[in-house]
Amino acid sequence: MGGLEEGLRRAARLIEESSYLVAFTGAGISAESGIPTFRGAGGLWKKYRPEDLATPEAFARNPRLVWSWYKWRMNIVFSAKPNPAHRLLAVLEERGVLKAVITQNVDNLHRAAGSKRVIELHGSIRRVRCIACGFKEELREPPSEDLPKCPSCGSLLRPDVVWFGEPLPGEALEEAFREASRCDVMLVVGTSGVVEPAASIPVYAKAGGAALINVNPEPNAYTGIADVELRMKAVEFALKISRLLGIEV
Numbered sequence: 001m002g003g004l005e006e007g008l009r010r011a012a013r014l015i016e017e018s019s020y021l022v023a024f025t026g027a028g029i030s031a032e033s034g035i036p037t038f039r040g041a042g043g044l045w046k047k048y049r050p051e052d053l054a055t056p057e058a059f060a061r062n063p064r065l066v067w068s069w070y071k072w073r074m075n076i077v078f079s080a081k082p083n084p085a086h087r088l089l090a091v092l093e094e095r096g097v098l099k100a101v102i103t104q105n106v107d108n109l110h111r112a113a114g115s116k117r118v119i120e121l122h123g124s125i126r127r128v129r130c131i132a133c134g135f136k137e138e139l140r141e142p143p144s145e146d147l148p149k150c151p152s153c154g155s156l157l158r159p160d161v162v163w164f165g166e167p168l169p170g171e172a173l174e175e176a177f178r179e180a181s182r183c184d185v186m187l188v189v190g191t192s193g194v195v196e197p198a199a200s201i202p203v204y205a206k207a208g209g210a211a212l213i214n215v216n217p218e219p220n221a222y223t224g225i226a227d228v229e230l231r232m233k234a235v236e237f238a239l240k241i242s243r244l245l246g247i248e249v
């Protein structure tokens, strides 16, 4: 597999020589931590319909059903641990090489691995918010009630994640595009790249002159524009590139 080895060497060189490296991550980076992805083999959207579970209309129609699905996902996320790919990004930041992680994930594993500058585009499944007042709360475990209520006003609480049809948190989105325009290398790990507006971020970085490294076992939306295409899983990438970079993850 000379192609992969050569690709890894080129990726290592790009990372070493970068002056402003930014990572962009999706569900694939957490797959090997045991968290199901959305698309592809074993993906959540193969088994469930997003319009029944991840829209404001679905929640208004059947909050019990939506909550039971989110509590199931919360249980998985709360018992998941960061893997070497999350740790690689945290170590690169600690060394001053990586400036930010932009993530579509709601699992908080980047922070759990030690990343400090994490831009969460789709919210956090470890947080709830009230549908009526401004109340928000970080969770330490999934709620025990079938229908969790706001302690401040009694209305329904919902997971603090972005559902289909909802806008992304404005500040996070602006920050993400700012980082994309500043970076000279963007490391894209484990995303299909099909959910807008997040999917446009690597395209925007590339248009601004950044080199793209695309880590994914399958072809994705960036396959045609990536400067280095690495057809491998996130953990294999992390272990191999860290050896080339002389760091431990």
Ligand code: OAD
Residues within 6 Å of the ligand: 025, 026, 027, 028, 029, 031, 032, 037, 038, 039, 040, 043, 104, 105, 122, 161, 162, 163, 164, 189, 190, 191, 192, 193, 194, 195, 215, 216, 217, 218, 219, 220, 232, 233, 234, 235
């Ligand atoms: P997807 O499920 O769409 O894509 C996951 C990607 O990870 C695919 O391209 C897989 O090939 C790849 N993958 C699978 N296993 C991997 C591994 N071990 N290492 C590296 N890559 C692997 O997930 P996202 O692109 O994150 O939105 O999906 C984007 C958004 O769609 C999510 O944030 C979510 C979903 O609906 C919201 O919740 C708003």
Ligand code: ZN
Residues within 6 Å of the ligand: 130, 131, 132, 133, 134, 135, 150, 151, 152, 153, 154, 155
């Ligand atoms: Zn409230």
